Amino acid sequence: MSTLVYINSSNGLHKSALEVVTYGKKTGDNVTVITTGNADASLLATLGSYGASKVLVDRSVSGQDAQQLTRVIASAAESIGATTIVFSHDLIAKAVAPRLSVRLKAGLISGAIALPSADGTVNVNVFSGKAFGAVKVNSTVKIISLLPNSIQPEAAGGSAEVSEFNGNAGSTSVKVLNTKKPEGEIPLPEAELVVSAGRGLKGPENWGMVEELATALGAATACSRPVADIGWRPHHEHVGQTGVAIRPNLYIAAGISGAIQHLAGVNGSKVIVVINTDSEAPFFKAADYGIIGDAFEVLPRLTEAVKKFKAASH
Amino acid sequence: MKILVSISKSPDTTSKIAFTDNNTKFDENGVQYIVNPYDEWYALVRALEIKETIGGNVTIITVGNAADEAIIRKALAIGADDAVRIDADPTDAYYTAMQIADYAKANGFDLVLTGKETINYNGSQVGGMIAESLDLPFISQATKLDINGSTLTLEREIVGGLEVVEVALPAVVSCAKGMAEQRIPNMRGIMAARTKPLQIVAPIAVDSMTTYVSYTMPNAKSACKMIDPTNMDELVELLHNEAKVI
Helix, strand or coil: CEEEEECCCECECCHHHHHHHHHHHHHCCEEEEEEECCCCHHHHHHHHHHCCCEEEEECCCCCCCHHHHHHHHHHHHHHHCEEEEEEECCHHHHHHHHHHHHHHCCEEEEEECCCCCCCCCEEEEEHHHCEEEEEEECCCCEEEEECCCCCCCCCCCCCCEEEECCCCCCCCCEEEEEEECCCCCCCHHHCCEEEEECHHHCCHHHCHHHHHHHHHHCCEEEECHHHHHCCCCCHHHEECCCCECCCCCEEEEECCCCCHHHHHHHCCCCEEEEEECCCCCCHHHHCCEEEECCHHHHHHHHHHHHHHHHHHHC | CEEEEECCEEECCCCCCCEECCCCEECCCCCCEEECHHHHHHHHHHHHHHHHHHCCEEEEEEEECHHHHHHHHHHHHHCCCEEEEEECCCCCHHHHHHHHHHHHHHHCCCEEEEECCCCCCCCCCHHHHHHHHHCCCEEEEEEEEEEECCEEEEEEEECCEEEEEEEECCEEEEECCCCCCCCCCCHHHHHHHCCCCEEEECCCCCCCCEEEEEEECCCCCCCCEECCCCCHHHHHHHHHHCCCCC
């Protein structure tokens, strides 16, 4: 029973990478990691602490072309005789895992939110987070794509053996003309804490207080669809049905009414705090903690309270 | 330009989600089906815009039974030229993708478009599976698509940002928000859709790779705890000690 875990190591080791290695360790004994690009071998060796015994790195592939990555991961899977292949359910997995499923004739479980159950099924999000489905794979080899923030990474110490790997990536037919990187430091789908705001903030010039609270908490910032559509905030911050779906530990929403399409993007959050002047806002029905009040007063007050708490706990 | 757009049905976004048969089947009772929004608003509309600019033909394809002809007629009313229904129950993404890939292979298309995911199974699987099966490049989650001769220029989301890429046709693209705007069919479109060709094709033999064994609903949220807007220390205390998230 060999497990292969694909990680994207192009910008260091993200928490989502540690999550999938931990997931691999908990589902199989012999965990090999496959990655591409130019990450330092010493950095990759630290994946041993999360349960990887080996790390294979194919340095011939630098981009995110799905065809090349599929060939490399398929070669790695065949070379170790993998019966389970694990991805983090990000934009790479959404392009590569389905291709790999066809190439290896391996059933794909995408959007997993938990470890496999005793009966071998894996729970996934369905109906945009409104329900869970237990999925069984009918093939010998299975591929699981795990939603970020579904399990906690567990470090136990130790080091993995890192070796260079030639996965016969072949050429790419996709020519990259330009790459734009957003400013935010914490990628939204991976963030544990998120502060979000909507039209109730009245204008982009008022986002300072959202950012101050996010900074005090160490959180990422997000927004509702109308705010992204009118250009107050960049589109990559838009959470909801047509934007990004997130499942942080804490989601704080200020000035967002909580339409069903917004909830579809955030209903996987463990704890939801809603700040709204309208006591009838539908979002309160989905919230754990509610504050009926003006975001312009509540947000700065909350920022102060968080700062006081952080100062006292250090 | 021959464009194939893969569409799927999904329950209306406001549908009540419930399950029957001991939680093994989606409860369709009272559910209104629509064309999956990503397939309709982005993939289909962009295909029509391309056709209107450079000419060509837009075929829609779905795997489903006779009842799904309502969503097919809707897509034809928006402006697709013709439709194909693979006469089978779309048991999983693999089964569905293999049917569509088989039809695409036999009929030859320059461009295959899908939505980035369906809003019921959220798998983001079918597009990539079609691409691998046809051995074509796959640009996923594209937010912009332009054609220049036989070259596509696309903008897409990647891990850590946005990428502008170029790829030669034929190719498979999954479409996300930004690519086009929703079109409401007009009366002429609805009338014309009735007589547009709809071909019914028998499925090929393929085994499903996955099975949805059962469904569960999330635990109902306990009532929202209301906090005094002047007492944010209390909220911080609850988030730390009760919810244990900070």
